[in-house]
Amino acid sequence: GAGVSQSPSNKVTEKGKDVELRCDPISGHTALYWYRQSLGQGLEFLIYFQGNSAPDKSGLPSDRFSAERTGGSVSTLTIQRTQQEDSAVYLCASSPRQLARSYNEQFFGPGTRLTVL
Amino acid sequence: GESVGLHLPTLSVQEGDNSIINCAYSNSASDYFIWYKQESGKGPQFIIDIRSNMDKRQGQRVTVLLNKTVKHLSLQIAATQPGDSAVYFCAENMGYTGGFKTIFGAGTRLFVKA
Numbered sequence: 001g002a003g004v005s006q007s008p009s010n011k012v013t014e015k016g017k018d019v020e021l022r023c024d025p026i027s028g029h030t031a032l033y034w035y036r037q038s039l040g041q042g043l044e045f046l047i048y049f050q051g052n053s054a055p056d057k058s059g060l061p062s063d064r065f066s067a068e069r070t071g072g073s074v075s076t077l078t079i080q081r082t083q084q085e086d087s088a089v090y091l092c093a094s095s096p097r098q099l100a101r102s103y104n105e106q107f108f109g110p111g112t113r114l115t116v117l
Numbered sequence: 118g119e120s121v122g123l124h125l126p127t128l129s130v131q132e133g134d135n136s137i138i139n140c141a142y143s144n145s146a147s148d149y150f151i152w153y154k155q156e157s158g159k160g161p162q163f164i165i166d167i168r169s170n171m172d173k174r175q176g177q178r179v180t181v182l183l184n185k186t187v188k189h190l191s192l193q194i195a196a197t198q199p200g201d202s203a204v205y206f207c208a209e210n211m212g213y214t215g216g217f218k219t220i221f222g223a224g225t226r227l228f229v230k231a
Contacts, residue, residue, distance in 0.1 A: 004160070033219075042206060043161070043221040056218070091160050105151055106219065108160030 002026070004109035006092050012115045013082055021077040021112045025094030032075050033093040033106060034067055043091065049075065082116045089113050129228040136194040138225045140207035143188060147209040152181060152192045155204045155224070164192070164205075194227075202229045 005024045013019050025032050034046040045059040049069045060066070064082075069075040079086055093106035130136045142150070148169040153161035167174045167181045167190075174181050180193040190207050207222045 035221075042223040045218065045220070048218075093160070105163040105166060106161075108153075108162065110158070110160050 004092055004094050004107055006090075006109040006112050008112060009110065010113045010115075012117065014117050015084060016081055018078065018080045019082055019114065021079075021090050021092075021114070023075045023077070023092030023094075023109060025073065025075070025092070026107055027073075029094035029096055029107070030072065031095040031104070031106075032069055033095070034075070034077050035091040035093065036061075037089045037091055037111070039088070046077070046090075079114075082114075084116045087114055087116045126223070127226045127228065129230060130197050132197060132199060132229055132231050134197055136192075136197045136201070136227060136229075138192045138194075138205050138207075138227065140190040140192075140222050141188060142190060142207070142209045142222075144209060144211050144220075145185070145188065147211050149210040150181070150183060150190050151208045151210075151219075152179075152190075153206045153208060153221075154201075155206065157203075161206055197227075197229050199229045199231060202227055 004026055007022045011019055030051045033048040035043040036046055037043050047055055047057050047060055047067045049055045064080045067075060067077045077090060089111040091108055091111045093108045095104045095106050128136060128138060151166045152164040154164050155161040165174060165176045165179050165181050167183050172183055178195045182191045192205060194201055204224045204226050206224045208219050210219050
């Protein structure tokens with residue numbers, strides 16, 4: 001597709017279960033970002049990947065959260081032992097490249113709405 | 118700490134009027150600013166950007182103004198239409214060792230009354 005895609009669009013899970021959220025960035029984009037958006041709130045940065053460099057994990061809220069990006073393309077965000085406060089929309093974005101002082105916009109996917117019961 | 122924030126969480130305007138959405142940022146080293154529009158159920162979409170070496174940039178019906186002296190950013194929408202109803206986020210790109218990070222503001226919800 002032409003844009004960033006995410007799956008599933010909605011996920012309902014029980015407290016304590018693990019979930020995996022998937023992001024397919026725009027082909028050729030080397031930078032990939034994950035954000036979390038609680039209801040009516042702004043975007044909370046979680047993690048970003050740039051090419052083959054080590055990811056910036058500074059935004060991950062706890063060690064229950066992890067992400068990987070295979071082959072520089074698809075990314076999976078994993079939340080272990082989900083808690084009710086993890087309920088939010090998880091947004092993925094990609095960007096053509098990210099260099100110091102690079103003027104690049106981010107292209108967002110539609111998000112995955114996670115509900116933890 | 119570093120932050121990008123908005124003065125008004127909600128804004129209600131009459132169709133056809135001009136809208137102004139404001140944003141304050143705190144990092145004077147930020148050199149790139151972006152406005153995004155987020156419609157219900159969708160991810161944010163790029164509207165317009167501006168580099169720190171500029172004071173004003175115009176797009177189609179939108180204008181972004183940057184005042185570095187007071188660290189203020191604004192988005193002006195001319196002849197606001199019902200389709201402009203959305204949440205608007207400002208964002209700044211801040212450099213750090215190894216790259217840069219984008220920090221988003223809290224967002225302003227724009228309601229357009231017919």
